[in-house]
Amino acid sequence: MMELTRKGEYAIRGIIYLARQTPGKMALISEIAEATEVPQTFLAKIFQNFAKLGLVNSYRGTGGGFMLGRPASRITLREVVEAVEGPIIPNRCLMGGSACDFDSHCNVHPVWRRVQSEVVRILESVTIEELARETK
Amino acid sequence: MMELTRKGEYAIRGIIYLARQTPGKMALISEIAEATEVPQTFLAKIFQNFAKLGLVNSYRGTGGGFMLGRPASRITLREVVEAVEGPIIPNRCLMGGSACDFDSHCNVHPVWRRVQSEVVRILESVTIEELARETK
DNA sequence: CACCTTTAGGACCTGTTTTGTCTTTTATAA
């Protein structure tokens, strides 16, 4: 349960790689893919997504590539994870719209809410800058 | 991300139903399935699993059925969830055995460990007895 | 302009997991 998919794992690896580049330097998707050992076309999709959300900037043509859309210190792990995995929702019933019929007479929902907010809190407290720092 | 499957949802509904029975009373799988609006054969598998783990006791033949294997106050939500969903592991890399290559130079792992222990802590702190209490 | 580079976008594909159903077997009580 609660497992990160490969996509999520790849997304994190990729953006950490970007964060480690010297500021202003552009990285090619082929380069990132090779360095992080992720299938290139798959990683490309992930980064397209990042670009749409403004997490990274993309540039086409010769000399193009990707760079962070903001300082790594202002990108949280939560943003990265949710960008590719969708919102952190431990139970469908927590989603808006047609709540489940059991909502009223069910005490489990508050528990899932707690799980949700705790996980969000943790992931929110971690920035890509921290993750990109070299471990000695 | 982090979503409980239907199986997990069904499992919780089912065991809560059992916990609400008057002590010593047996409940048929057909009865539980109908009350909780879960496909009967699917719920049967879930309860077979519960029985193996001792969460419930099962009895065959006339007058048979299911009852809790322990007082509801001594069954945690964690046990129920893990019984059907497997261990709570936010990232494959947290699993034993062949750790991922990136383990050494990756700062993300401690974060997943924190997520894991927080979620486990929350689910562990909730008993089926609490969940089964009637909400007014 | 023509051409090369690089990302964007869409179609497609394969294997696994989810979410079941159906049938047969085994245990038990009356």
Added chain:
DNA sequence: TTATAAAAGACAAAACAGGTCCTAAAGGTG
């Protein structure tokens, strides 16, 4: 010995994961 109930296993549709491949579009460069 028969009716009742759970146990067990085989099967299957649908959704999802984890990709691949091909074409389009945008941006430099000679």
